[in-house]
Amino acid sequence: MVKICCIGAGYVGGPTMAVIALKCPSIEVVVVDISTPRITAWNSDHLPIYEPGLEDVVKECRGRNLFFSNDVEKHVADADIVFVSVNTPTKTQGLGAGKAADLTYWESAARMIADVSKSAKIVVEKSTVPVKTAEAIEKILTHNSKGIDFQILSNPEFLAEGTAIKDLYNPDRVLIGGRETPEGLKAVQALKQVYAHWVPEEKIICTNLWSAELSKLAANAFLAQRISSVNAMSALCEATGADVSQVSHAIGKDTRIGSKFLNASVGFGGSCFQKDILNLVYICECNGLPEVANYWKQVIQINDYQKSRFVNRVVASMFNTVAGKKIGILGFAFKKDTGDTRETPAIDVCRGLLVDKAELRIYDPQVPQAQIEKDLTMVKFDWENPVLVNHVSPVTLNQVSIVENAYEASKDAHGVCILTEWDEFKTLDFQKIYDNMQKPAFIFDGRNVVDPNKLRDIGFIVYSIGKPLDQWLKDMPAVA
Ligand code: NAD
Ligand code: UDX
Numbered sequence: 212m213v214k215i216c217c218i219g220a221g222y223v224g225g226p227t228m229a230v231i232a233l234k235c236p237s238i239e240v241v242v243v244d245i246s247t248p249r250i251t252a253w254n255s256d257h258l259p260i261y262e263p264g265l266e267d268v269v270k271e272c273r274g275r276n277l278f279f280s281n282d283v284e285k286h287v288a289d290a291d292i293v294f295v296s297v298n299t300p301t302k303t304q305g306l307g308a309g310k311a312a313d314l315t316y317w318e319s320a321a322r323m324i325a326d327v328s329k330s331a332k333i334v335v336e337k338s339t340v341p342v343k344t345a346e347a348i349e350k351i352l353t354h355n356s357k358g359i360d361f362q363i364l365s366n367p368e369f370l371a372e373g374t375a376i377k378d379l380y381n382p383d384r385v386l387i388g389g390r391e392t393p394e395g396l397k398a399v400q401a402l403k404q405v406y407a408h409w410v411p412e413e414k415i416i417c418t419n420l421w422s423a424e425l426s427k428l429a430a431n432a433f434l435a436q437r438i439s440s441v442n443a444m445s446a447l448c449e450a451t452g453a454d455v456s457q458v459s460h461a462i463g464k465d466t467r468i469g470s471k472f473l474n475a476s477v478g479f480g481g482s483c484f485q486k487d488i489l490n491l492v493y494i495c496e497c498n499g500l501p502e503v504a505n506y507w508k509q510v511i512q513i514n515d516y517q518k519s520r521f522v523n524r525v526v527a528s529m530f531n532t533v534a535g536k537k538i539g540i541l542g543f544a545f546k547k548d549t550g551d552t553r554e555t556p557a558i559d560v561c562r563g564l565l566v567d568k569a570e571l572r573i574y575d576p577q578v579p580q581a582q583i584e585k586d587l588t589m590v591k592f593d594w595e596n597p598v599l600v601n602h603v604s605p606v607t608l609n610q611v612s613i614v615e616n617a618y619e620a621s622k623d624a625h626g627v628c629i630l631t632e633w634d635e636f637k638t639l640d641f642q643k644i645y646d647n648m649q650k651p652a653f654i655f656d657g658r659n660v661v662d663p664n665k666l667r668d669i670g671f672i673v674y675s676i677g678k679p680l681d682q683w684l685k686d687m688p689a690v691a
Contacts, residue, residue, distance in 0.1 A: 213238045213405070216290035218320045220244035220253055220279060222260055222375070222482070222551065223337060223368050224296035229268045230379040232277035234409040241278045241286040253279035261550040261577050264376035284327045291330075292402065295320050296337040296368075301486050301594065309594045310493035312341050312486070321348045325355035333398045336365045339431075339487055341494055342424040345388075362398035364389045365420050367427030372481065373548030385415045388423020428491045432507055435484040437472045439513035445475035445677025446520060455677025456659060475677040477560060477630055477657030478518040480545030482553035485511055489594060511594070518556050520689065521628075522563030524674055525655050527689035529626055534568035537649070539620035542631025542658070543575035543583050550577035557630040558586050560657070564628075565606040573613050574620040576633055580613040587611060618644065626653035632660050645669045651683075 217228045220242045232240040244250050252259035254273070258266060269277070280286055287293055297316040302308050317338060324334060334352065336345060345363045352361040365388035370378040385406045389399040399417050406415055418426070445455040455475040463470030479485075488507050495504035526533050545555035552558070561571055565587070573583055587606055614620050617636065621627045621644045629636055637660050645652050654666055656675040663673040663681075672683045 213292065214290045215240045215292045215294065215405075216286040217242045217294040217296055217337070218244075218283065218287065218324075219294075219296035219298070219316075219338070220246070220249050220259075221296065221298065222262075222372060223370065224294070225253060225258075225260060226262055226265055226268075226370065226375040227296070227337065227368060227379060228294070229265065229272060229277060230376065231405060232272040232275075233268050235405060236276055238405065239276050239278075240272075241280055241290070243280050243283040243286050245281070245283060247281055250279050250281045261548075262372065262375045263548055268376060284323065287324055288327045288329060290332065292333045292335060292405070293324055294335045294337045294366075295324075299338045299340055299486075300482075301489050301592070303592050307493050309592075309596075310489040310496075312339075312490045312493075314340065314344065314347075317344070317348070318351065321351040322355065324361075325352050328356065328359050328361075331360040331362075333362045333364060333401060335402065336363065336424070337368055339367060339427050339483065339490075340365075340424060341490055342421050342428065344424060345420045360394070362389065362394055363420070364398055364402055365423035365427075366402060367423060369427075369430065372551055373546055380409070382410060382414065385410050386418065386423050386426055387415065388418045388420040391419055428487050428494075431483055431487040432491050432510065434472055435479055435488055435514070436507075436510045438474075438476065438479045438484075439510045439517075441473050441475050442478065442517045442676075443513050445517075448475075448677040449680055452679050454679060458677075475659065476517075476556070476632075477521045477676065478514045478556035480553070480555040480557075482551070485514070485554055485594070515559075518559040519563065521556075521655070521657055521676070522560055522567075523689040524684070525564065525626065525628060525653075526567055528653060528655075528672065528674060528684055528687045530687070532567065533564055533626075536569055536625040537623055538564055538569045538571055539617070539622075539624040539627040540571050540573040541575075541617050541620060541627060541629045541636055542633055543573055543578045543586075544631050544633075547631055547633045550575075550579070550582075552578055552582055552586050555586070555631075556657070558591070560628065560630055561587055561611075562591070562606055565610055569610065571611045572620045572622075572624065573611065574615065574617055575631065576635065583613055584608055584611070618647070622647045623649060624652075625649045626655060628655045628657060629660055630657050632658035636660050641666055641671070642669055645671060 217224045228240045228242045249259050299312045302311045302313040349363050387399050387402050389395040403415050448455040459473035462468050463473050492504045492508050543557045652671050654671045654673050659675050663675045666673045
């Protein structure tokens with residue numbers, strides 16, 4: 212029986228290994244983590260992450276060929292294939308602060324693998340890492356390994372949160388990079404056999420190590436670039452009377468462009484896009500390519516611009532001040548169907564409104580109160596000025612309350628901001644919401660989930676990203 216161990220029981224390690232266990236009953240899969248609460252949660256009825264379909268998969272396999280454990284060293288020592296799926300955040304201090312990936316967790320995992328291994332292993336990079344990381348990992352393993360054979364593979368993960376199980380069942384592709392030596396090719400084949408249990412062979416792409424590592428950063432950069440492109444267009448749409456949804460539809464019909472990932476929004480969030488682009492920018496700079504670095508940096512700058520443009524629009528439309536005004540916030544997660552708030556645009560929007568002294572009532576169906584409070588008060592890292600400014604000052608929580616539903620959030624409010632595209636927001640009783648709000652009643656839709664014309668008929672003043680402005684908004688222009 213092949214034994215797999217995955218280091219890191221997070222958003223990637225947990226779901227990925229659960230699906231491997233489900234699809235490969237002949238393989239034993241153990242997911243290990245240094246965090247005891249995380250492992251305890253994986254072994255309980257309340258999984259540590261919310262992901263549609265995940266609970267069913269875990270219930271079916273846990274205790275059969277899927278295990279979660281804190282005994283990291285034992286299970287690494289026993290495994291034939293070790294996936295490393297630890298976090299690789301942006302460095303916040305030291306060399307490369309604000310851009311480079313922090314490989315502290317990766318390096319400590321690699322050193323531990325070298326220390327405890329007694330038999331040959333395939334070590335798989337599942338985390339997103341800078342191109343050439345495999346070379347560094349190889350050095351750590353071979354210099355510490357007492358002659359044990361390690362083959363390093365890059366197998367980046369392309370799942371998106373909220374659709375992780377669907378993406379893992381039916382991936383667009385699986386990418387495996389390895390050394391082009393006989394041993395390297397053999398290791399690639401061994402990992403390919405694991406995926407071949409359910410992924411058609413033509414979808415499994417094998418490349419050299421550096422292409423696989425770079426493809427992951429490139430894919431995220433291209434995806435984020437599409438969102439910044441459509442968001443840049445949304446600003447121009449508002450200025451000209453064009454409708455960004457119509458523009459997206461029209462350009463998406465061109466098969467060379469394609470229709471996916473063209474939804475204008477208050478900005479992209481999530482743990483990956485910003486981090487991976489910053490990492491790409493850093494790699495370009497280190498390779499003497501400042502023009503290429505600046506090109507990709509612009510994708511993040513437009514994203515920051517989009518978030519502050521939204522805040523400015525809210526404040527400008529409400530007579531240039533939100534001080535003491537009640538604003539309902541619908542949605543805090545970075546996208547629907549997840550409780551994850553990492554880099555969610557809601558943090559920046561809420562903080563922008565709080566700085567202007569608004570009173571916020573926040574509702575999200577999945578994000579717990581403690582998480583929202585932590586996000587709003589944390590010292591936020593400023594990627595553009597990591598050394599000079601270092602941190603944006605935190606806000607206090609006495610202007611914030613967390614509530615149980617959208618109606619509570621909007622009761623007596625002067626305005627409502629929709630910041631996550633949860634399906635339940637599409638079917639709210641907006642007449643009831645309007646009746647219970649202060650007048651004039653404003654809706655600022657950062658996700659284009661409501662029909663602005665229907666809401667205008669009720670009596671709302673409506674701002675929808677990239678849609679034609681009503682007279683009120685035209686009369687109260689926001690300074691970008
Ligand atoms: P996460 O923070 O949810 O999980 C990482 C886990 O690794 C944590 O539970 C942490 O305790 C554990 N860990 C850290 N060091 C460890 C060590 N030395 N030994 C054992 N456990 C250790 O992170 P994530 O979202 O799962 O992301 C993991 C990697 O996958 C990152 O590189 C990320 O860029 C990449 N990725 C993430 C996504 C996503 O949607 N979240 C998608 C594709 C790729
Ligand atoms: C992303 C990549 O899609 C995935 O392949 C990779 O493995 C991890 O990073 P994720 O961050 O989980 O996945 O979600 P994604 O669906 O890509 O959305 C990222 C952000 O972009 C969200 O805030 C989302 O709301 C926003 N978005 C997405 C838009 O604003 N418009 C769109 O058209 C699509």
